[in-house]
Amino acid sequence: xxxxxxxxxxxxxxxxxxxxxxxxxxxxxxxxxxxxxxxxxxxxxxxxxxxxxxxxxxxxxxxxxxxxxxxxxxxxxxxxxxxxxxxxxxxxxxxxxxxxxxxxxxxxxxxxxxxxxxxxxxxxxxxxxxxxxxxxxxxxxxxxxxxxxxxxxxxxxxxxxxxxxxxxxxxxxxxxxxxxxxxxxxxxxxxxxxxxxxxxxxxxxxxxxxxxxxxxxxxxxx
Amino acid sequence: xxxxxxxxxxxxxxxxxxxxxxxxxxxxxxxxxxxxxxxxxxxxxxxxxxxxxxxxxxxxxxxxxxxxxxxxxxxxxxxxxxxxxxxxxxxxxxxxxxxxxxxxxxxxxxxxxxxxxxxxxxxxxxxxxxxxxxxxxxxxxxxxxxxxxxxxxxxxxxxxxxxxxxxxxxxxxxxxxxxxxxxxxxxxxxxxxxxxxxxxxxxxxxxxxxxxxxxxxxxxxxxxxxxxxxxxxxxxxxxxxxxxxxxxxxxxxxxxxxxxxxxxxxxxxxxxxxxxxxxxxxxxxxxxxxxxxxxxxxxxxxxxxxxxxxxxxxxxxxxxxxxxxxxxxxxxxxxxxxxxxxxxxxxxxxxxxxxxxxxxxxxxxxxxxxxxxxxxxxxxxxxxxxxxxxxxxxxxxxxxxxxxxxxxxxxxxxxxxxxxxxxxxxxxxxxx
Numbered sequence: 001x002x003x004x005x006x007x008x009x010x011x012x013x014x015x016x017x018x019x020x021x022x023x024x025x026x027x028x029x030x031x032x033x034x035x036x037x038x039x040x041x042x043x044x045x046x047x048x049x050x051x052x053x054x055x056x057x058x059x060x061x062x063x064x065x066x067x068x069x070x071x072x073x074x075x076x077x078x079x080x081x082x083x084x085x086x087x088x089x090x091x092x093x094x095x096x097x098x099x100x101x102x103x104x105x106x107x108x109x110x111x112x113x114x115x116x117x118x119x120x121x122x123x124x125x126x127x128x129x130x131x132x133x134x135x136x137x138x139x140x141x142x143x144x145x146x147x148x149x150x151x152x153x154x155x156x157x158x159x160x161x162x163x164x165x166x167x168x169x170x171x172x173x174x175x176x177x178x179x180x181x182x183x184x185x186x187x188x189x190x191x192x193x194x195x196x197x198x199x200x201x202x203x204x205x206x207x208x209x210x211x212x213x214x215x216x217x218x219x220x221x222x
Numbered sequence: 223x224x225x226x227x228x229x230x231x232x233x234x235x236x237x238x239x240x241x242x243x244x245x246x247x248x249x250x251x252x253x254x255x256x257x258x259x260x261x262x263x264x265x266x267x268x269x270x271x272x273x274x275x276x277x278x279x280x281x282x283x284x285x286x287x288x289x290x291x292x293x294x295x296x297x298x299x300x301x302x303x304x305x306x307x308x309x310x311x312x313x314x315x316x317x318x319x320x321x322x323x324x325x326x327x328x329x330x331x332x333x334x335x336x337x338x339x340x341x342x343x344x345x346x347x348x349x350x351x352x353x354x355x356x357x358x359x360x361x362x363x364x365x366x367x368x369x370x371x372x373x374x375x376x377x378x379x380x381x382x383x384x385x386x387x388x389x390x391x392x393x394x395x396x397x398x399x400x401x402x403x404x405x406x407x408x409x410x411x412x413x414x415x416x417x418x419x420x421x422x423x424x425x426x427x428x429x430x431x432x433x434x435x436x437x438x439x440x441x442x443x444x445x446x447x448x449x450x451x452x453x454x455x456x457x458x459x460x461x462x463x464x465x466x467x468x469x470x471x472x473x474x475x476x477x478x479x480x481x482x483x484x485x486x487x488x489x490x491x492x493x494x495x496x497x498x499x500x501x502x503x504x505x506x507x508x509x510x511x512x513x514x515x516x517x518x519x520x521x522x523x524x525x526x527x528x529x530x531x532x533x534x535x536x537x538x539x540x541x542x543x544x545x546x547x548x549x550x551x552x553x554x555x556x557x558x559x560x561x562x563x564x565x566x567x568x569x570x571x572x573x574x575x576x577x578x579x580x581x582x583x584x585x586x587x588x589x590x591x592x593x594x595x596x597x598x599x600x601x602x603x604x605x606x607x608x609x610x611x612x613x614x615x616x617x618x619x620x621x622x623x624x625x626x627x628x629x630x631x632x633x634x635x636x637x638x639x640x641x642x643x644x645x646x647x648x649x650x651x652x653x654x
Binding site: 102104105112113114115116117118119123124126127128129130131132134136137138139140141142211212213214215216217218219 | 572578585
């Protein structure tokens with residue numbers, strides 16, 4: 001506080017530089033006061049902690065049009081099965097050891113041991129399916145529908161019987177008279193089973209609003 | 223508004239859930255007076271780390287100062303009222319700096335710099351005026367790392383406010399061999415379209431689970447049984463879900479303890495002591511740290527939930543905490559956190575994480591049905607279909623000892639009767 005007393009404030013002049021150089025009051029700062037610009041300069045960042053910058057996504061690999069089409073068909077099929085509430089058929093898209101994972105944070109890398117929105121193997125999927133189809137699943141009483149759009153399909157790698165593919169989704173949900181939007185990225189690890197069929201080993205779903213408040217909750221896979 | 227006529231010993235008038243004026247009074251007489259949970263010390267380890275928190279209707283900031291102290295200040299520049307932090311959390315460096323005219327403030331809220339301060343000379347906003355500081359919460363205190371603030375200068379101490387419900391934090395921390403937890407930096411936030419009191423009542427309502435959560439309990443029980451038949455055992459997390467479909471009789475056999483401040487405990491041992499290697503390792507660590515008998519005491523506590531009225535539900539055996547931030551009579555934000563036991567095996571964290579993911583996440587297989595109930599309750603009570611809400615179950619059957627109401631019926635509505643007794647005292651101004 002005492003630092004204010006000895007300060008001489010230059011008389012006002014026409015130049016901005018002069019104003020910026022003018023002292024501001026810094027309690028306890030005995031030498032010279034910081035400028036107004038310095039007052040906001042030193043240690044301050046108005047932003048939250050910086051997340052590690054995400055790597056620039058690699059462009060999709062060029063593979064045969066038939067593989068690409070096959071992968072796209074699987075993604076579209078999934079959207080149709082979810083929108084049609086064909087839960088068992090949707091679960092059948094997954095390999096026996098398949099995992100559906102919706103992380104809480106984009107920087108999470110492990111489906112196990114991470115606080116997540118969904119982290120389900122096929123047994124847990126079976127519980128969810130059993131729950132929503134039970135006649136006394138009260139929260140299923142209101143009419144609801146979803147509509148998925150999947151796009152931006154980019155194959156990241158095709159190695160042996162394993163394909164990694166990313167895509168974007170947008171889902172609208174109607175519940176009672178309200179519409180909600182969910183958007184984000186899918187990251188699928190697909191495996192080709194012995195019978196030649198592609199199955200989902202890991203479906204990672206990064207909701208872009210995963211840490212925003214949820215208006216009500218999500219009852220079924222996105 | 224005189225609320226005395228709205229609460230009777232065995233029933234309450236519907237307007238306590240729906241009326242805007244009553245809600246406003248709850249904010250001024252309860253939420254902006256009592257000790258409100260702000261966060262955990264481990265959320266803000268470094269100088270300048272801050273978390274925005276709402277106390278009642280007041281946007282506040284909890285911040286770590288250079289001397290390791292924690293301050294809670296109003297998020298409002300004293301100059302023209304602009305909020306000094308603009309994110310839910312972050313680091314503000316050595317000072318808060320207002321984005322409008324660069325007034326800056328030390329982390330305890332006191333003013334640090336005013337640009338062109340000469341311009342204030344001779345006015346009553348001279349920097350010697352304490353109005354130049356960020357307004358601080360009247361009182362800040364913490365218990366075992368959990369930070370609380372009260373906006374009332376007068377009133378009981380934090381420990382007196384918590385009373386016996388402080389067991390919520392003891393039970394959580396004592397399960398760590400070093401007696402501490404640290405927060406997991408994920409916060410699920412779910413908006414409930416219903417009055418905050420439904421949540422508080424529901425947490426200790428042991429009659430509802432086998433009705434409301436029947437679908438999940440049955441579906442989980444089916445898979446759990448199959449696994450047990452096939453493999454001899456099933457992971458504990460199936461039990462987390464299947465237990466919701468326990469019989470009425472089972473739920474009725476648990477006890478509730480209801481404290482005069484509105485706090486409460488739903489007892490029920492959560493079956494967290496299977497004899498697997500991870501559990502045994504954890505128990506050995508606790509025995510080494512605290513001795514055989516203390517460790518046994520800590521591990522055998524019978525707690526399902528602890529409620530700290532009017533806004534906190536702590537599931538201490540699983541290190542989860544849900545905090546309510548009421549927004550309107552029919553709108554409540556819940557913040558859902560999980561904690562790690564310092565020094566405990568990773569497997570113990572993962573075991574409790576299953577509960578966080580399956581029950582408390584925004585894709586919860588449990589609360590989806592609760593939220594549906596409360597929304598419909600809100601709509602029901604907004605109607606003229608009836609004026610009163612009944613809390614008659616086991617009315618007259620409570621054992622009251624030194625102000626604490628015990629019930630041997632988990633399904634007794636003593637929980638709600640007790641909460642509303644506390645609510646009335648607050649609203650009539652007769653509580654601390």
